[in-house]
Amino acid sequence: MDYITLAKEIVSLYPFGSPDIEFIRHNENITFKITDPLNRNCYILRIHMPVTDGFAGIQNTFEGLQSEMIVLKELYSNNVIHVQEPVKNCMGDYVTVYNSTEFDVPCLATLLTWMEGATLSVEEDDMEAAAFALGEELAALHEFTRSYKPVEKLSRPVYDGNRIDFAMDELQCGVERALYSMEQYETIKEVLQLVKRQLIELDSRKNSWGLIHADLQFGNVIIHNGRLGLIDFSLSGYSYYLFDLGSASSMLPTEWRKTFLNGYSSKSSFIMDDLRYIEGLIFMDIFISYCFFIRDDNRNGWIKTNAAELCDTLCKDFIQGKSVYYSL
Incomplete structure (x- = not known):
């Protein structure tokens, strides 16, 4: 059919x-x-x-x-x-x-x-306003889900330490498929183990966890007459609110990331010291996305290029404690 x-x-x-x-x-x-x-x-x-x-x-x-x-x-x-x-x-x-x-x-x-409109892109006439508005919109979502009490238990994906454990196991097959070397896989694993330790720290914070969008990319942000909308909640689930800030940040050009964070902090609590956690969650997001395609040889070619770029530079910088937020 x-x-x-x-x-x-x-x-x-x-x-x-x-x-x-x-x-x-x-x-x-x-x-x-x-x-x-x-x-x-x-x-x-x-x-x-x-x-x-x-x-x-x-x-x-x-x-x-x-x-x-x-x-x-x-x-x-x-x-x-x-x-x-x-x-x-x-x-x-x-x-x-x-x-x-x-x-x-x-x-x-x-x-x-x-939803009428066009997907957000770097060609936007007023990208500064769009980045700020995206931060406001995301903050509004998070503030709502912090207090939202569904009548029945929701069945949605969970992005936590267990998801990292699954990713580390699943990503081993990338070596077998020659998408990256064993040395690069060990680097990925070291990054994810570091991120797991960060998640333990976030667990001790109040209101750090809740329902998030989990798939913020240009294609999932619609702009129409200056108004932003979020679409495609297919992967939405439970995780750290900073996870959404990470995925949204990584899609934005470097020069608009601070504006985006300012938009978010205008409507919800955020401190710049949390950039280190956001960096870790960006890596988590990237490596989880590998798992979607890694066993599909018709669609996993991009992983080889991406892993080579990350493992030899930004992963090592992150492990050494260097700031990579504006480079990821």
Whole structure:
């Protein structure tokens, strides 16, 4: 079954006539833009079949998707930040279960409202304002989740010391696949062991841990008429709030990182002494992302280049206690 046919069959379970369906991409989900012909309202359909086994996890289970929809609905209803609204199917459910003889297991799908705008890029006319606003938006998200008490327990990924242990074990296969040398792997492991010690320090702090976005990159930040919005909460889960600051910082050009942190600190607590922790969490984020692709030889080529750049310079600097925040 081709993607468009699959999307048509799943969309038939929603209250549309004969919508226009446009394939977007296949990554952690298969995504489509859906346009209602009657009112021209647009939506994004996500069929939760990851392109590679590395993306499999609790986030793609029924319980995980149900939890993601609960969080998005809360963020949308309370106008915490600009996010997409989950849409119910004809049965009144946010998570659609579609059975097909084409697949061994049921397909799970979710539908969200479309967010108008363009993805954030370094070509932005006023990048300084955008970086500051991104910090404010992220702070608003964190301040909300610090006090958010879901009615039921959420099933979402956890990014903690155990996730680092998993990554260290999983990344050994990168040596076997000649993506990096044993010496480079040992460097990666030394960095992650250092980060684990940092996490123990963060555990002693009040309000350092909670629900985060966990996948902040240019493609997941939408800007429209000067307003920023966050999309793609597929990998959202529980971790240290500084993890989000790390992933957001690493996507921004060096000259706008301080502005971003200023935006964050204008709405939430942050001290510059925490840059050392952010550095560690950036490394954690990078090496966890290796795990998504490392066993997929059609998609793991970039790891070889990235590991060579990191292991021979910034990893060693970090281990030696040098500041690398503005270089990562």
